[in-house]
Amino acid sequence: MTKQMHLAAHFPGVNSTTVWADPRSRSQIDFASFEQLARTAERGKFDFFFLAEGLRLREHNGLIHDLDVVGRPESLTVLNALAxxxxxxxxxxxxxxxxxxxxxLARRLATLDHLSEGRAAWNVVTSSDAFTGENFRRGGYLDRSDRYTRAAEFVATARELWDSWTPDGTSRPFAHSGQHFQVSGEFTVxxxxxxxxxxxxxxxxxEGREFAASAADVIFTRHGTLEAGRIFYADxxxxxxxxxxxxxxxxxxxxVTVVIGDTDAEAQQNAAEIRRLQVSPQNAILALEQVWGRDLSSYDPDGPLPDIDPDPGSRLSQGRAGLADPLVRAAEWRALxxxxxxxxxxxxxxxxTRQSFIGSPQTVAAELETFxxxxxxxxxxxxxxxxPGGLDPFVDRVVPLLQERGAFRSEYAGSTLRSHLGLAEPVWKG
Structure with missing residues (x-):
């Protein structure tokens, strides 16, 4: 029997994937953009619609990065409207x-779950970023060793709050005392x-893998190649x-990203053009500066790489994940x-900017099924x-093939996200 896959849609925002210069691109803030992509995902019978988080506008060379989007709506507010x-x-x-x-947060998530009749999800992330932490009262950031212990206790505490109401609708007082949180009272939802x-x-x-194994229902990973995916999956x-x-x-x-064409050759051509649009001359220099940690605006993007070495201690870019070793990355780029x-x-x-799956609808469907x-x-x-229209080709051309193969649902079997994912309702722990 063919194993059915799960599908979700990520609303593109701040990343190196979105092509904002394309005339078909629309606002990342207008509700119409969120609604269009969400309706497309639902038309395709996707499991869920996924929003990233942006707690601070990213900066480069002391200024707001003008090749990024400016404005990051709060996710739960958007999702309540989409419900x-x-x-x-x-x-x-x-x-x-x-x-x-x-x-x-437990209260806001429970509210979304009620308003959507059981369709809410929380993607738990942590941060060691002092730049972002400056926006918050506590300030600063947590050491890496403390981030996941706080996150694990955070999730456990939220679940205690959700379980403080019995399945038959009776509220009970709660009390939690731990390393990071001391809370007590009565939950309102x-x-x-x-x-x-x-x-x-x-x-x-x-730490992330262990946290997912202990507490998560879904893990969102970047391992998009077959061999790397198998290793991560088994681990x-x-x-x-x-x-x-x-x-x-x-x-x-x-x-993952997907590029489709009428033939595999056409899809490869489409992918090459998309990669050029994703990496404009300005974005190429920006990417170079993020590795080198230096102002390289005088360099020609169509010229050779710099012969100077990176500055490992640079803080030229703020709000982006740092490189483990810029010197190693620069050496790899030079060799290539x-x-x-x-x-x-x-x-x-x-x-x-490698796309994950490139080919005709038939090729892409077969590769997804193989994974x-x-x-x-x-x-x-x-x-x-x-x-918001980037999902339409996949829903219109690939999803029907997956359905024909028995690799993806033709209709929703239930009404809650847990039912879509094949997850049991958690046992009440009163």
Whole structure:
């Protein structure tokens, strides 16, 4: 029997994937953009719609990065509005466990779960970013060793709050005293339609994998190649037993991009053009500066890489994930550039913007099915390169083929996100 995959849609925002210069691209703030992509995902019978988080505008060389979007709406507010214009689609918000508090966030998530009749999800992320932390009263940031202990206690505390109402609608006082949180009182929101909102975790570190195995329902990963996916999949699934969990209790869903053409050759041409649009001359220099940590605006993006070394201690870019070793990355880029005769822009294109699946609808459908059937993923979170219409080609041309193969649902079997994902409602722990 063919194993059915899970599909979700990521609303593109601040990343190196979105092509804002395309005339079909629309606002990342207007509700119409969110609504269009969500309705497309629901038309395709997707499991959920996924929003990232932006707690501070990113800066480069002391200024707001003018090639980024300016304006990041708060995710739960957007999803509450989307609950009114969708019927079955899950609604997932990325919310930081470092800069929030359990009672308030548990209340907001439970409210979304009620308003959507059981379709809420929380993507739990952490932060070690002092630049972002400056926006918050507590300030600063948590050491890496403390981020996941706080996140684990945060999720456990939220679940205690959700369980403080019995399934028959009776409220009970709660009290939690731990390393990071001391809270007590009575929770204001009754138990929600799916018991608890679905918990998603994004992170590939050892701590992140262990946290996902112990506490998450879905893990969002960047391992988009077949071999890397199989290794990651086997590693995370093997960690579940120690927590008394079964392999199907945690769904592994890599974030992927898809480029489609009438033929495989046309799709390759389309992908090459998209990569050039994603890496404009200005973005090529920006990417170079993020590695080198220096102002390289005088360099020609169609010329060779700099012969000077990176500044490992630079803080030229703020609000982006840092490189573990810029000197190593620069050496890799130089070796690639020399071997293939690549310019700065060509090197950045070669190293930063690979699409995951490229081909005709038939080719893409077959490759997606291979990933799932051979233990590299349980499904995929699609990240289109256009807002908000980038998902339409996949829904119109690939989803019907997956349905014909029996690899994806033709209709929703239930009404809650847990039912879409094949997850049992959590046992009440009163």
């Amino acid at each position: 009114a214009v969708t019927d079955r689609l899950g609604l997932a918000a990325t919310v930081n466990a470092t800069f929030n508090e359990p009672y308030e 009754p138990r929600s339609p799916q018991g608890h909102p679905v918990v998603i975790q994004a992170g590939d570190s050892g 995370v699934k093997a960690r579940l037993a120690k927590y008394g969990r079964q392999p199907d209790d945690l769904k592994i869903m890599p974030g 550039s020399a071997a293939k005769g690549l310019s700065i822009r060509q090197t950045v294109i070669e190293t930063t 799932v059937s051979t233990g590299a993923a349980d499904g995929f979170i699609l990240v289109p390169h256009l807002t």
